[in-house]
Every structure is written in structure tokens, then in C-alpha cells.
Amino acid sequence: MVVARDIKNIDGMLLAPSGCELTERQINILQAWGVTEVEVEADDKLAQAHDPLAQLPPEVLGRMTADLRARFWKPDEFGPVPAEIFKLMLLRQARHSLRPLA
Amino acid sequence: MITSHPPSIKAMVQAVPRSLGSYGPVLQEIEQALQSPQCNLSTIGDAIQKDPDLTARLLRLANSPFFGFANRLSTVAEAVSLLGIQQIQDMIVASSVLEQFKGVPDKFVNKDSFWRHSLAVGITARLLAMERRLPKPDKFFVAGLLHDVGRLVLLSQAAEWAQTVFELYQRERLLLREAEKRVLGYDHQQIASELLQSWSYPPVLVQAVAFHHTPGQSVARMEAAVVHIADHLVNAMGIGSSGEQFIPPLEDKAWSLLGLELETLTKIVEAVDEQILAVEEAFLKNDPPAGHERKL
Numbered sequence: 001m002v003v004a005r006d007i008k009n010i011d012g013m014l015l016a017p018s019g020c021e022l023t024e025r026q027i028n029i030l031q032a033w034g035v036t037e038v039e040v041e042a043d044d045k046l047a048q049a050h051d052p053l054a055q056l057p058p059e060v061l062g063r064m065t066a067d068l069r070a071r072f073w074k075p076d077e078f079g080p081v082p083a084e085i086f087k088l089m090l091l092r093q094a095r096h097s098l099r100p101l102a
Numbered sequence: 103m104i105t106s107h108p109p110s111i112k113a114m115v116q117a118v119p120r121s122l123g124s125y126g127p128v129l130q131e132i133e134q135a136l137q138s139p140q141c142n143l144s145t146i147g148d149a150i151q152k153d154p155d156l157t158a159r160l161l162r163l164a165n166s167p168f169f170g171f172a173n174r175l176s177t178v179a180e181a182v183s184l185l186g187i188q189q190i191q192d193m194i195v196a197s198s199v200l201e202q203f204k205g206v207p208d209k210f211v212n213k214d215s216f217w218r219h220s221l222a223v224g225i226t227a228r229l230l231a232m233e234r235r236l237p238k239p240d241k242f243f244v245a246g247l248l249h250d251v252g253r254l255v256l257l258s259q260a261a262e263w264a265q266t267v268f269e270l271y272q273r274e275r276l277l278l279r280e281a282e283k284r285v286l287g288y289d290h291q292q293i294a295s296e297l298l299q300s301w302s303y304p305p306v307l308v309q310a311v312a313f314h315h316t317p318g319q320s321v322a323r324m325e326a327a328v329v330h331i332a333d334h335l336v337n338a339m340g341i342g343s344s345g346e347q348f349i350p351p352l353e354d355k356a357w358s359l360l361g362l363e364l365e366t367l368t369k370i371v372e373a374v375d376e377q378i379l380a381v382e383e384a385f386l387k388n389d390p391p392a393g394h395e396r397k398l
Binding site for chain 1: 334335338340350368371
């Protein structure tokens, strides 16, 4: 885990600079200083593992998007709500397609 | 043989028999029990228990994620006390309405698929109403369940005209409702409105069904908007079908009227996915042998 923003105590004293790798021991020390939360850099691999769209091969995702688009009535005229529903449906389909077969 | 003019909505609706199907005797007994001064949960439970199939379906539904009770319900009396008599009556009556159309041929619309779509719209409408904290969210389940009943009337009473409608919508890639209007001069919303009015359904429910594609034109705008959004979502989710080839358009104003955050959609879709199988089990699965076909 890499610190994204300087960690300071309530008096402004720097406890860990941004870019610093956090170990378990350092986390214990920070807790002792009363630090309850820190900002860490996003783990791309972790984020990707949780994003079903990122896990699909591009050609599968492309086909899925085109098929879904063809089912909507006049997708070029989408307002914000149908656009959100479209994104949601794409995610749902991707999740279903990645589900292991029972 | 196709006639030169499409049938009038009134003529089609009058030809639909008004019967409560196989649940008629139970519903009659519940009505009678309710009128008695000695009526209590146990007498209502007894009336329902005389029908073992209805009892099994009711308990299956009561113990499903649709209601989400923490403890398992094992008796009909418990189910009646938690679900409410009115709600149980409403669900049985709404189911019997769709049951009446079981003879409709599957040529254009597969009936199981139609049922799945109707159930899913009912579930979604109820969830939206609960999220918006509207009173009596279970009424929305009934409205959702019946929203496309006008299509069943058309298919059962004017099959040749239905065929013309379906041919036009496939050939010209129209919305099914547009094809209905072009061929017949009216659409399934108007047929359903006439049917439910003639059966003395509450005006708000009639409005919600009669304007589920055009909620802005309804005097019960909120109710119609809920069914409108539910129908759009379920079509987008691809749960069953009432024959439509496209996901019908959504009125942005309907969503604004509900005043819900867009993030709510994720929660609703997940809840529908969680509930649909259990509700289908209660309504559709393990039908008794032919001749006793029925749904809750």
C-alpha cells in the first residue's frame, strides 16, 4: 500500500510522506498517533479485478455493447437516465458472462 | 377471417369472460369470512388452507426474499398476519386475471416469457415505490403484473389483427405500441384501461396501467411513472418479454418525478435479480397436472 497524501498528526507533524510504502508496523505506529484514516494510491490490479468490463476481451465487450445498443430504442437520443441504465446493463451482462457455470 | 375494420375495444373487452378461475371458491370464502363478525386471522387462514396448492405457493412467496422476513413462516395464519388480507386477495385476483388468458396461442408471445416479464415489472414497481416511500407499495406489484394485459386481450380476441400488428412491427422495425396504433387505431394500454375499468379496478391502478408508456399524460402521474420506469428497466434487463423487440423509450421526466438518485438504480436492479427467481418459483413452478393449471 502506497501513501497518496502526506500523513500528519493533529499538530501538523509529518508522520509519513506521500509515496511511502506502508508496512504493518507503520500502520500500528500511525494508529498509536491517533490516525484513523489515510489516503492510499489505487491498486490498478485490484481495481481491474473488481471491474468486470476490464476483465472481458475487447472483442467480447465490443460485441456485447453493440448488441445491447441495438435493443434500445433510439440510443443516439439518450437522456441522462437511459444512459445510466445502459451502463448499468452492460456491467450486469459482463458480470453474468464472467460468472462460473454451475 | 380478418374483418375490414378492427374490432372495437369495448367489443373485445366484453368478450373476455369475467371469472376468477380456479381460485374463485377460495376468494369467495375469504369475502364471506371478512363479512362475518367472528372473522379473524385463523378463519381466513382456514379458507386458504382448503386449497393445498394455494397454501404451498403462498408460503413459498412469504418465505422468499420478496418479503425478506427474518424468521421462517410455517403457517398460513402467520403469513396472513404479516402480509395482510388485502394484499393476499389482490395478488390472487391479479394472478387469476392473467390465468384466464392461458389459452392464448404462443405464436407471437410465449406465455411463460410474458409471465416472467409481468412478474418482474411487478417486483420492480414495488421496489421503486418502496424506495420512494409511496403508500401501499404492494399495489404497485399488482399494477406491474397487469400492465400489459391489454396485449393478452388482443391476442385472445382478435388473433388475426394481432398477426397484422406483429407483421408490421417486424417489417418496419417499429415499437410494438406504434404498430398497434397504426393497424388498430388504439394500443394495448387503452385495451387494458377498458378491461380493468369494466372489472371495477381502483381508478389509480387503471391509470398506472393505462399510461405506463406515457406517464406524463396520466392524472395519476406518480403511479404511472413507477410502472413506466419498471417496464423500461425490466425490458433492459431482458427478463421475459411481452412481445416487444426494443426496450421502449424512457421519459426522463418520469424519473425526475420520482426524485430518486441515479445510484438507486443499481440497488433496484440487484434486488430484482435477487427476488425474481423466488417469486417465479412461487407463481410459476410445479404447476399441478394439466386441467388444474394455475398460478398464485
